[in-house]
Each structure stands twice: as structure tokens, then as C-alpha cells.
Amino acid sequence: MEIRIANVRKEFGRFPALHDVSLNIRSGELIALLGPSGSGKTTLLRLIAGLEHTTVGKIYFGDEDASQKSIQDRNVGFVFQHYALFKHLTIADNIGFGLRVRPRATRPSRKEIRRRASELLDLVQLPGLDRRLPRQLSGGQRQRVALARALAIEPRVLLLDEPFGALDAQVRRDLRRWLRELHDKTGHTTVFVTHDQEEALELADRVVVMSQGRIEQVGGADDIYDAPASPFVFSFIGESSSLPILVRDGEAFFEDERVSLPVRDCEAGPSRLFIRPHDIDVVADGGGTFSGNVTMVRRNGGGRRVELAIGSGGHRVEIEVPAEVAPAIGSTISIRPRRWRVYADAAPTGPVTTAAAMKAAEPSRAVAAE
Amino acid sequence: MPAEKVFVPPDYQRPTESPPEVAAIPFRQRSAVTEPVWVRTILIVVAVGFVGLFLLLPLVFVFVQAFSMGFGEYFEQLSEPYAQSAIRLTLLVTAIAVPANLVFGIAASWAIAKFEFKGKAFLITLIDLPFSVSPVIAGLVYVLLFGAQGYFGPWLEANDIQIIFAVPGIVLATIFVTFPFVARELIPLMQEQGTGDEEAALSLGASGFKTFLFVTLPNVKWALLYGVLLCNARAMGEFGAVSVLSGRIQGFTNTMPLQIEAASKEFSRTAEVAAFSMASLLALLALVTLILKTFLEWRYADRLSSSAQAH
Numbered sequence: 001m002e003i004r005i006a007n008v009r010k011e012f013g014r015f016p017a018l019h020d021v022s023l024n025i026r027s028g029e030l031i032a033l034l035g036p037s038g039s040g041k042t043t044l045l046r047l048i049a050g051l052e053h054t055t056v057g058k059i060y061f062g063d064e065d066a067s068q069k070s071i072q073d074r075n076v077g078f079v080f081q082h083y084a085l086f087k088h089l090t091i092a093d094n095i096g097f098g099l100r101v102r103p104r105a106t107r108p109s110r111k112e113i114r115r116r117a118s119e120l121l122d123l124v125q126l127p128g129l130d131r132r133l134p135r136q137l138s139g140g141q142r143q144r145v146a147l148a149r150a151l152a153i154e155p156r157v158l159l160l161d162e163p164f165g166a167l168d169a170q171v172r173r174d175l176r177r178w179l180r181e182l183h184d185k186t187g188h189t190t191v192f193v194t195h196d197q198e199e200a201l202e203l204a205d206r207v208v209v210m211s212q213g214r215i216e217q218v219g220g221a222d223d224i225y226d227a228p229a230s231p232f233v234f235s236f237i238g239e240s241s242s243l244p245i246l247v248r249d250g251e252a253f254f255e256d257e258r259v260s261l262p263v264r265d266c267e268a269g270p271s272r273l274f275i276r277p278h279d280i281d282v283v284a285d286g287g288g289t290f291s292g293n294v295t296m297v298r299r300n301g302g303g304r305r306v307e308l309a310i311g312s313g314g315h316r317v318e319i320e321v322p323a324e325v326a327p328a329i330g331s332t333i334s335i336r337p338r339r340w341r342v343y344a345d346a347a348p349t350g351p352v353t354t355a356a357a358m359k360a361a362e363p364s365r366a367v368a369a370e
Numbered sequence: 371m372p373a374e375k376v377f378v379p380p381d382y383q384r385p386t387e388s389p390p391e392v393a394a395i396p397f398r399q400r401s402a403v404t405e406p407v408w409v410r411t412i413l414i415v416v417a418v419g420f421v422g423l424f425l426l427l428p429l430v431f432v433f434v435q436a437f438s439m440g441f442g443e444y445f446e447q448l449s450e451p452y453a454q455s456a457i458r459l460t461l462l463v464t465a466i467a468v469p470a471n472l473v474f475g476i477a478a479s480w481a482i483a484k485f486e487f488k489g490k491a492f493l494i495t496l497i498d499l500p501f502s503v504s505p506v507i508a509g510l511v512y513v514l515l516f517g518a519q520g521y522f523g524p525w526l527e528a529n530d531i532q533i534i535f536a537v538p539g540i541v542l543a544t545i546f547v548t549f550p551f552v553a554r555e556l557i558p559l560m561q562e563q564g565t566g567d568e569e570a571a572l573s574l575g576a577s578g579f580k581t582f583l584f585v586t587l588p589n590v591k592w593a594l595l596y597g598v599l600l601c602n603a604r605a606m607g608e609f610g611a612v613s614v615l616s617g618r619i620q621g622f623t624n625t626m627p628l629q630i631e632a633a634s635k636e637f638s639r640t641a642e643v644a645a646f647s648m649a650s651l652l653a654l655l656a657l658v659t660l661i662l663k664t665f666l667e668w669r670y671a672d673r674l675s676s677s678a679q680a681h
């Protein structure tokens with residue numbers, strides 16, 4: 001089932017939780033909504049499900065307008081962050097619930113419901129637990145039961161709100177792989193919410209990065225990581241540092257001094273240079289683009305992290321060096337970015353509210369170096 | 371706070387395992403809040419004494435008096451026509467008031483716990499009103515509204531509807547006083563449970579009614595039973611508001627508490643037995659309620675709201 005979200009706006013009271021969001025979800029796709037807390041991920045998911053209704057805009061399931069349909073008629077499988085299993089029902093009854101509450105004409109027989117429940121329990125790899133109550137299961141098992149319950153109604157779309165949010169890291173990783181396999185097996189169009197970027201990039205076909213009620217970028221892991229569409233995406237995904245620079249006449253200036261950085265394709269004006277710690281080379285003999293004093297050194301897995309204070313403004317930049325290198329605090333290091341992106345500063349407007357202002361803030365002026 | 375943020379000076383030394391001054395105290399494992407034995411003894415004696423004197427003794431006295439002329443007289447008095455009529459009336463009124471408040475209580479707590487609307491806090495306060503208003507005043511208000519001189523009086527008279535000094539008045543008064551019991555049990559529990567389960571049921575295709583029946587109701591059933599129990603006990607025992615509205619016509623509008631009072635005003639030995647035999651029924655109801663209530667609290671403590679145990 002293809003889902004099209006067309007210019008959706010959602011307000012709670014007068015507070016806009018989503019501004020003019022548009023998104024096309026392909027049939028059979030596994031897509032992640034990624035963003036910081038409060039960015040509107042859950043709101044968007046609940047709008048697709050029909051748990052909330054749009055203030056403006058429409059949501060299409062295939063060619064039909066689902067916005068006017070009730071949640072019951074949309075036929076979506078929703079998996080809640082805290083499972084929301086029915087405490088007083090056995091696992092089998094939980095899974096069969098969606099079938100049991102159907103009107104008599106379409107309701108399968110009791111035996112059929114029981115058979116389907118145990119089939120789904122096998123699918124989520126929990127055979128034989130049908131007699132248990134939810135409280136007799138572990139968190140990871142409950143999550144899988146919640147998924148089985150959602151699948152029982154043969155939904156057109158599967159929606160998951162932070163499905164692994166409440167689980168520990170090891171279980172998360174296992175379930176992640178398992179969900180991917182399940183998705184590939186059943187082929188449901190699946191949308192899941194997460195604020196764990198590793199989870200999103202690893203699991204999803206495409207990732208939707210959201211911030212403050214807007215979609216910042218939609219793309220595969222490579223697009224998001226290698227070609228971030230905005231300063232927000234650059235700093236939200238992976239680690240990064242940034243420096244204020246000025247672009248004038250195809251040259252870059254940092255604190256009024258020209259720096260050797262090819263910025264010919266960048267728009268003139270005050271901008272920000274974004275770099276990642278592992279995309280920075282250390283240059284011997286002070287021949288680099290920037291130089292700074294070491295303020296902190298810390299061991300980080302296979303390498304070492306060094307924090308530099310650059311320029312008179314003392315801008316912090318983190319670089320990664322091999323573990324064998326251990327610069328002394330206070331020593332001066334010269335660096336040269338290997339890969340970077342420059343984003344022109346947005347006009348200093350207040351909170352962007354109108355569509356026109358939004359266009360102005362769009363990060364189309366970003367230019368990247370390879 | 372993360373443990374690593376706790377600052378520990380390098381010369382910090384752990385205190386020795388048991389400071390000598392504590393070890394010297396003869397009490398074994400005395401905790402800071404444990405009082406000396408004599409204080410505890412006095413407190414317990416005072417508490418037990420009070421309960422015995424003011425609660426248990428009257429209860430025992432009720433049964434002693436009820437059976438003071440033997441079992442025969444006890445049942446004799448209870449089968450008197452006036453007594454029979456009072457029992458029937460009380461049962462009738464309870465049978466109307468409790469289901470009415472059950473429905474109202476579920477509706478109100480559903481609205482309060484699951485929806486956002488203006489004036490919600492006011493509604494919650496309003497539900498508690500019968501707890502703070504004297505029942506006599508409640509009765510008087512109904513007299514003002516429905517009495518011959520009241521606002522609706524003339525209209526009621528024209529349509530030949532009798533509310534005051536009749537069964538409808540008694541039912542109204544009882545509903546008023548027992549208004550809060552069910553709602554008060556359900557509101558905190560439903561608020562605590564939120565709407566997650568209901569949303570899950572709806573997303574699985576259940577209609578609103580089936581969601582209520584299969585999800586909401588089972589989630590609150592014990593609290594509901596608890597509220598109904600308290601509501602029932604109060605409905606059967608209500609005196610103040612009912613006495614204002616009933617008109618106290620023996621055999622017609624006297625409920626059990628009113629009949630007890632009527633009998634206790636006659637100074638004869640049999641009237642006394644009549645009063646206490648009826649009182650023993652109410653006392654029995656109180657005991658049964660207490661036992662069931664304790665059982666619910668013990669068995670389903672986790673499924674009643676925390677405020678329920680405060681009663």
C-alpha cells in the first residue's frame with residue numbers, strides 16, 4: 001500500500017506540531033521517521049494511523065483519501081511504544097482481539113482465530129506462549145506479541161512507534177535484525193519511529209529526518225550521511241564540529257583571514273563550515289587550513305579524540321587521530337579538512353512560520369566538497 | 371544523579387562499621403522511628419480502647435438488644451407490616467439509586483479521564499459536592515425545587531406527579547448523597563491508565579462500544595465493584611436527606627433508617643426490639659461490606675487506584 005502525505009499541518013490547540021509536511025511512502029517500503037524529541041514523529045505516525053486528524057492537508061492510502069476515514073476503517077497495524085497489551089487477556093486472546101471484535105459477518109470462527117494466533121506466535125518466534133498473560137513475558141517478548149497482534153488484522157500498513165525504545169541495547173539489536181527479516185518476509189509497507197540514528201540508518205530503506213515539525217531530508221543511509229541537506233541534518237547525524245566562515249569572491253575567510261579552502265561554488269556571505277572528526281587530517285609543520293590549541297585528549301575506542309580551540313574565538317573542533325598519537329594539552333596542531341560542507345547562514349528571522357519564509361530558509365545553497 | 375559525579379575527596383574515610391554509641395543501646399535493631407516499648411504500649415491500648423468503646427461496643431449492643439426478647443420476638447418484629455414495608459422500600463430505592471450512580475459514575479469518569487474539555491476541574495469538584503454538603507440541606511433543596519411551593523411545584527401538581535413525600539423524592543435524595551462513590555473510585559484509576567489500551571483496541575478495528583466492553587471495563591472492574599459496594603452501603607443507610615424528603619409515612623415512605631428512628635421513639639419494650647432488630651440488619655450489611663471491602667483491598671490492591679485504599 002502506497003501512502004501519500006500531502007501538505008499536512010497539525011495543530012494542538014494553537015501549537016503547531018507539524019508544518020506543511022509532505023511525504024510519499026512506497027509500497028512495501030520500510031521507512032524510518034528519525035528526529036530529536038518533540039520533532040513531531042509520533043504525531044505524524046498517529047496521523048497516518050487515524051489516531052489524530054489533520055488540521056490541514058490530506059493523507060492518501062493508494063488512490064483513496066484516508067483522511068476522512070476512522071481508525072477502524074483504515075485497517076492499519078499500530079504497535080505502541082509501551083506495547084499496550086490487554087493485561088487481562090492471554091497472549092492468544094490479545095493476538096486474536098482484532099478478529100474477535102469484527103462484526104459477525106466477517107468474524108472467523110473461534111477455532112480459526114486460535115489457529116491464526118498460534119500461527120502468528122510462530123511467526124514472531126514465541127511458539128507455545130499462547131496461554132500466558134502479558135505480565136508473564138519479558139519486554140522483548142511483549143513487543144513481539146504487540147507486533148503479532150497488529151499483524152493479525154492483516155493491516156494495509158504497519159506503524160511502529162519507537163518499537164524498541166524500552167529495551168536494552170542487546171535485545172534492541174536482535175529485534176532490529178528480526179524486524180528487518182520479518183518485513184522482507186511479509187512485505188508490509190512499514191513506518192517506524194525512532195530517535196536512534198543507528199537504528200534508522202541500519203534498518204530502514206529510507207530515513208525521514210525531522211526537526212521541529214518539519215521534514216529536513218528524506219533519503220537512504222548514504223544520502224543522509226554523505227549529503228546532508230541542512231546544517232541540522234549534518235549535526236544530527238553522526239558527530240560534527242562547525243566553524244563560522246565568510247565566503248567572498250570565491251574565497252573563504254575565517255576571522256578575517258583568508259583560509260585555503262576551495263569554496264568557489266558556495267554562495268557568498270556569512271556561512272558555516274561543517275566537518276566530521278574523522279574527515280580531518282593533521283598536517284605537520286603548520287601548513288594546514290586551521291590551527292588550534294589542544295584542550296582535551298581522550299581515548300575513544302580504536303582511536304583518540306582531540307579537541308582543539310581554534311582562532312581567537314576559541315571555536316571547538318574535534319578531530320580523530322590514531323591511538324599512537326598523543327598530543328600534549330596546550331600544544332598547537334594544524335589541520336586540514338578532507339571532506340566538509342558549507343551552509344550559508346539562514347537569514348536571521350525568528351521562528352519560521354510562513355511558507356514564504358520557509359522557502360528562504362531552505363538549504364539549497366549548500367555546497368559540498370568531495 | 372549519575373554516580374560518577376559524586377565528588378569524593380582523596381582523604382575521605384568510610385565510617386567504621388558500627389559506631390560504639392549505637393552498639394551500646396540495648397534494643398536490638400532499633401530504627402530511628404521506633405518508639406520505646408512503653409510509648410508503643412500506651413498508644414496501642416488507647417487506640418484499641420477507643421475502637422472498642424466507640425465502635426465495637428455499640429455494634430455488639432445492637433445485636434444484644436435485638437435478641438433481648440429471644441429469636442422469636444426478633445423475627446416477629448421484622449415481619450411486622452411496617453418493618454416489611456421499610457425493608458422493601460429500602461431495597462427498591464437502593465435498586466434504583468445504585469445502578470443510576472453506576473451508570474453516571476462510569477460516564478463521568480470516562481469523560482474526565484479520557485477527554486480534554488473546558489470546565490473539567492469544575493466537574494470534578496462538583497462530583498465531590500455531596501461529600502461536603504450536609505444531607506439535610508440537599509433534602510431541603512429538593513423540597514424547594516419540587517415541593518408544592520417550589521419552582522416546579524405547580525407544574526408537577528398540574529401533571530399529577532408526586533415527588534416530595536413519595537418514593538421518587540427518596541430516590542432523588544439517595545442518588546444525590548451516593549453520587550460520588552463510583553466516580554471517585556474510577557476517575558483516578560482511569561486517569562492513571564490513560565488511553566493507550568483503548569487506542570490499541572480501536573486500531574485493531576474494535577468499535578467504541580466493544581472497546582468499552584472488552585478493554586475499559588475489565589481494566590476497572592475491581593475498582594468499580596469497590597465503588598458500588600460503598601455506594602450500596604451508603605444508599606441503604608442514608609438518613610438525613612431522605613428524612614427531609616420522605617414525609618415519614620409508616621408503611622409507605624419510611625425506609626429502614628427512618629423506621630428505626632420511628633420505633634426508637636416509642637417507649638415500649640417491643641418497639642425497642644423492633645428498632646434494634648432492624649438496626650441489626652443494617653449493622654450486618656455494614657459488616658458484610660467491610661469484609662468484602664477488605665477482601666478487595668487485599669486481593670486486588672494493585673488494580674484499585676491508590677486513592678481507593680485511603681478510604
Ligand SMILES: Nc1ncnc2c1ncn2[C@@H]1O[C@H](COP(=O)(O)OP(=O)(O)OP(=O)(O)O)[C@@H](O)[C@H]1O
Nearest residue numbers: 012015017035036037038039040041042043044195
Ligand atoms: N496531545 C497533544 N497535545 C498537545 N501537544 C502535543 C500533543 N501531542 C504532541 N504534542 C506536541 O507536539 C510536538 C511533537 O510531539 P511528538 O509526540 O510528535 O514528538 P516526537 O517526535 O514523537 O518526540 P519523542 O521522541 O519525544 O517521542 C511536541 O512539542 C509535543 O509537545
Ligand SMILES: [Mg+2]
Nearest residue numbers: 041042043193
Ligand atoms: Mg514520540
